[in-house]
Amino acid sequence: xxxxxxxxxxxxxxxxxxxxxxxxxxxxxxxxxxxxxxxxxxxxxxxxxxxxxxxxxxxxxxxxxxxxxxxxxxxxxxxxxxxxxxxxxxxxxxxxxxxxxxxxxxxxxxxxxxxxxxxxxxxxxxxxxxxxxxxxxxxxxxxxxxxxxxxxxxxxxxxxxxxxxxxxxxxxxxxxxxxxxxxxxxxxxxxxxxxxxxxxxxxxxxxxxxxxxxxxxxxxxxxxxxxxxxxxxxxxxxxxxxxxxxxxxxxxxxxxxxxxxxxxxxxxxxxxxxxxxxxxxxxxxxxxxxxxxxxxxxxxxxxxxxxxxxxxxxxxxxxxxxxxxxxxxxxxxxxxxxxxxxxxxxxxxxxxxxxxxxxxxxxxxxxxxxxxxxxxxxxxxxxxxxxxxxxxxxxxxxxxxxxxxxxxxxxxxxxxxxxxxxxxxxxxxxxxxxxxxxxx
Ligand code: ASP
Numbered sequence: 428x429x430x431x432x433x434x435x436x437x438x439x440x441x442x443x444x445x446x447x448x449x450x451x452x453x454x455x456x457x458x459x460x461x462x463x464x465x466x467x468x469x470x471x472x473x474x475x476x477x478x479x480x481x482x483x484x485x486x487x488x489x490x491x492x493x494x495x496x497x498x499x500x501x502x503x504x505x506x507x508x509x510x511x512x513x514x515x516x517x518x519x520x521x522x523x524x525x526x527x528x529x530x531x532x533x534x535x536x537x538x539x540x541x542x543x544x545x546x547x548x549x550x551x552x553x554x555x556x557x558x559x560x561x562x563x564x565x566x567x568x569x570x571x572x573x574x575x576x577x578x579x580x581x582x583x584x585x586x587x588x589x590x591x592x593x594x595x596x597x598x599x600x601x602x603x604x605x606x607x608x609x610x611x612x613x614x615x616x617x618x619x620x621x622x623x624x625x626x627x628x629x630x631x632x633x634x635x636x637x638x639x640x641x642x643x644x645x646x647x648x649x650x651x652x653x654x655x656x657x658x659x660x661x662x663x664x665x666x667x668x669x670x671x672x673x674x675x676x677x678x679x680x681x682x683x684x685x686x687x688x689x690x691x692x693x694x695x696x697x698x699x700x701x702x703x704x705x706x707x708x709x710x711x712x713x714x715x716x717x718x719x720x721x722x723x724x725x726x727x728x729x730x731x732x733x734x735x736x737x738x739x740x741x742x743x744x745x746x747x748x749x750x751x752x753x754x755x756x757x758x759x760x761x762x763x764x765x766x767x768x769x770x771x772x773x774x775x776x777x778x779x780x781x782x783x784x785x786x787x788x789x790x791x792x793x794x795x796x797x798x799x800x801x802x803x804x805x806x807x808x809x810x811x812x813x814x815x816x817x818x819x820x821x822x823x824x825x826x827x828x829x830x831x832x833x834x835x836x837x838x839x840x841x842x843x844x845x846x847x848x849x850x851x852x853x854x855x856x857x858x859x860x861x862x863x864x865x866x867x
Contacts, residue, residue, distance in 0.1 A: 439651060440717040446655035447662055447720055454480070454666030464672065476667050484664040488724075491657020494650035495721075495730040498643040500601045502733055503755040504614050505640040510751030511618025512633065520619065520752075523857055527753050530853040531761040532797060537695060538845065539796040542687040542767035543774060543789055551679035552778025559676055560779055560830060567829035575825045577812040605804045607729065607759045614755075640751075647733040651717075658724040665836050673833045681834050684771045685841055688764050692845040696763075696852055704855045706743070706867045714742040715848060722843040726836070728758040728805030731847050739851055744866035745858045753857055757850030758805045764842030764849075765810045766800035773817055776827040784821065795820065805846070807839055 461473040469477075514520050546552075564571075594600035594609030601610050621629045674681055697708035712719075718738045722731045735754050739745040773792050777784050784792065799813040811832075815825040831838075855865055 439654070440720070442655040443658050443717055443720050446657075446659035447724060450659035450662035451666050454663040454669070455671070457667045458669060458671055462671070480664040480667045484660040484667075488657050488661030488664055491650065491653045492661070492725055492727070492730055494646070494653065495725065495733060496727075498646050498650075498733055499607075499729050500610060501639055502643040502647075502736070503607065503610055505636045505643065506736060506747075506751030507611060507614035507755050508618045508621065509633065509636050509640060510748045510753075511615055512621040512629075513748040514618075514752060515622060517619065517622065519861075520622075523749065523752060523861065526857050526860060527756060527853060530849075530856060531757070531801070534695075534699075534763050534849050534853070535761065535766045535797045535800055536793055538687075538691045538763040538767040539770040539793045541691055541695065542684070542770040543792065545683050545687045546771050546774040546778075547789075549679060549683050550778060551683050552775040554679060555677075555779050555830075563673075563676075563833065564826055564829040567832040568826070570832050571815075571826055571829045574811045574815050574828060577815075604729070604806050604809075607755075607804065611755055611759060643733070644737070647737065651734070654717075654721065658720065661724045665840075669837060670833055674837070677831065677834050680771075680775050680831065681838065683775075684768055684838050687767050687771060688838075688841045688845055691763060691767055692848060696845065696848050699852055699856075704852065704859050704865060704867070706855075706865070710867075714738070715851065718847060718851065719844050722847045723840045726807040726839040726843050727809075728762070728843060728846050728850070730806075731843070732758040732805075735847050735851055739854045742866065743851075743855055744864065745854050746861075746863050749858045749861065749863065750854050753854040754850055757853055758847070760801045761850050761853065762800040762803050762805075762810070762842075762846045764845035765803050766796040767845070768838055768842045769796040769799060769810060769814055769817060772814060772831055773821065773823075776818060776823055776830065777821060779830065780823050780827060782821070782823060788821065792817070792821075808835065810842075811835065 457476045461470065461476050463469050463473060511520055514523060591606065592608045592612050594606060594613060597609065597613045600606040600613070621633070693708070693712070697711065700706045700711040701708055715738060718731065718734050721734045722728070725731055728735075732754060735758065736747075736750050739750040739754060740747050770792055773796070774784060774789070795817050799817060800810070803810045803813055811828065815828055818825050818827060859865060
């Protein structure tokens with residue numbers, strides 16, 4: 428029964444992986460074969476590749492992404508309210524909430540510390556040719572000003588970040604990606620209120636939410652059937668345009684950031700799986716395949732949330748009350764990879780700028796990276812406006828962001844994987860501490 432239930436899922440995971448590998452290979456081959464060398468005019472063949480990437484592959488990929496995004500708000504609402512309501516008494520909600528936040532802060536701080544260690548060891552910013560730095564800044568000027576503008580508009584990190592957790596208008600919060608925390612706050616309040624009211628009063632609401640939750644999961648199933656094609660299209664569109672020459676120029680930076688992200692994912696989180704929840708790392712990662720690939724190809728913790736919930740409950744037996752409580756919070760607040768990337772980027776750009784950050788300042792980078800990662804929206808490139816804010820705090824001109832924008836998409840895909848895997852592990856750890864028996 429068990430193997431019959433899991434084999435179709437396995438074959439879906441494999442098909443998604445095939446989509447990923449084929450899309451990446453086709454895209455990279457097109458880039459290698461047709462992209463003009465830096466500084467030279469584009470060719471008709473490369474224009475054609477860009478046309479296919481922008482007008483065929485990207486729209487196809489967007490349909491898949493939107494199918495996932497579409498269920499996020501109803502899923503967060505229904506899963507969180509049901510989660511809090513079924514946890515039952517307030518003391519238990521508080522305990523689970525406290526453990527969840529403890530995990531978020533500790534795992535994120537550990538990730539930044541690892542990133543900073545690597546940048547200090549390899550100093551990628553010291554070897555960058557100053558002429559190249561000037562060129563890159565000029566090339567991405569326009570994109571940078573957009574991020575800086577967003578940062579100044581208050582989408583960055585400030586006291587308001589905390590005030591805004593309480594939404595003025597929950598419908599408006601549901602409309603804006605950057606205000607998912609407001610929706611979460613509302614859902615937690617509803618869940619708490621439900622536990623305080625008579626069962627007959629809230630039973631109709633709970634029945635509706637349960638139905639809504641099942642409908643969302645069903646729609647997610649439809650979306651995942653598109654996944655192999657969606658992933659192919661998204662990865663093709665990115666890799667066909669991924670300036671490989673740019674990758675070479677920023678090689679050490681990209682290598683340091685990727686090494687940090689992979690070490691955190693496979694070593695730190697792998698060890699945590701073994702030591703804290705008793706799942707051998709290989710088994711853990713093999714059951715996380717679809718999750719990791721969805722995170723990698725969508726670059727979005729929010730879009731991956733439905734898959735994270737499904738992986739936690741179906742693959743590892745996390746009770747749905749705990750998964751429903753921990754994972755929406757995690758998708759919005761717990762970003763290990765993002766924080767690591769921020770730490771690496773700030774130090775790298777400081778090195779290029781010629782400002783060596785002292786140990787005390789680096790400790791402050793850790794604090795800021797943890798806080799800004801909490802404020803980051805779980806969408807592609809969600810951390811960039813916040814990174815601009817952190818740079819300004821250290822008197823590094825935010826225009827320096829332009830240096831890394833060209834390779835950000837690759838790093839965004841890579842950092843979203845530890846972001847969601849850490850959410851998953853958190854839900855497993857909390858469930859275990861609450862006495863649940865996990866499928867190990
Ligand atoms: N794309 C990341 C996520 O959704 C956020 C970021 O680092 O930009 O988890």
